[in-house]
Amino acid sequence: MFKKYLPYFVLLAAGFLLWFIKKHQASSYPKQQNTNVPLPIIIPSEKGEAAFNRNVHTIIYSKHARCRMACRNIDESEVKEILAAGQLNTSKIQEDERGKTYPLEGETHDKQHVRIVFAPKGNDTVEVVTCIDLDTEWPCDCK
Numbered sequence: 001m002f003k004k005y006l007p008y009f010v011l012l013a014a015g016f017l018l019w020f021i022k023k024h025q026a027s028s029y030p031k032q033q034n035t036n037v038p039l040p041i042i043i044p045s046e047k048g049e050a051a052f053n054r055n056v057h058t059i060i061y062s063k064h065a066r067c068r069m070a071c072r073n074i075d076e077s078e079v080k081e082i083l084a085a086g087q088l089n090t091s092k093i094q095e096d097e098r099g100k101t102y103p104l105e106g107e108t109h110d111k112q113h114v115r116i117v118f119a120p121k122g123n124d125t126v127e128v129v130t131c132i133d134l135d136t137e138w139p140c141d142c143k
Contacts, residue, residue, distance in 0.1 A: 054083055058125040064142060065128040071140035072133045074116075078108040079128055082116045089115065101129055112136075 059079065061069070069075065086104030094101050098119070105115045117129040 053120065053123065053126075056083075056124050056126045059083070059128060060121065060125065061128045062130070065130050067142035068131045068140065069128075071142060072112075072114075072131055072136075072138045073110075074108070074112065074114060074131045074133070078110070078112070078114070079116055079131070081108055082106045082114060083118065083126070086116065092117075105134070 059076075061076075061079075069079070082104050086106035089103045089105050092103040092115070101117050101119045103115050103117045105113070107113050113134045115132040115134055117131075119127045119129050121127050
């Protein structure tokens with residue numbers, strides 16, 4: 001009876017050995033360190049096309065956003081940080097005749113908890129609509 005099942009045991013052992021070797025095989029590629037920064041993502045729209053791409057080449061700032069950034073001590077490097085690693089607040093997404101806006105929230109390198117609202121303008125351009133410090137109420141004369 002053992003001779004009858006021997007080929008199956010050999011095949012099973014060979015399969016297990018192959019799996020074990022592949023799982024524990026050293027890679028020739030250097031290991032990447034986990035930077036805890038999410039990769040740029042594309043947030044799809046309801047129609048399935050790309051609606052908001054975080055991996056953009058051009059960031060433009062509205063006059064209102066520039067004013068709010070000045071009032072709240074938020075610079076362009078912090079805007080880029082939030083664009084790359086901020087969490088999308090889906091409850092604050094808005095849409096009107098001008099298009100959708102995507103609010104991303106997070107903590108900047110100087111420990112400000114901010115919400116920055118972005119509006120896509122083509123495939124590789126995004127506009128900063130406004131910047132909000134969620135912890136501090138800054139005096140501001142922006143209109």
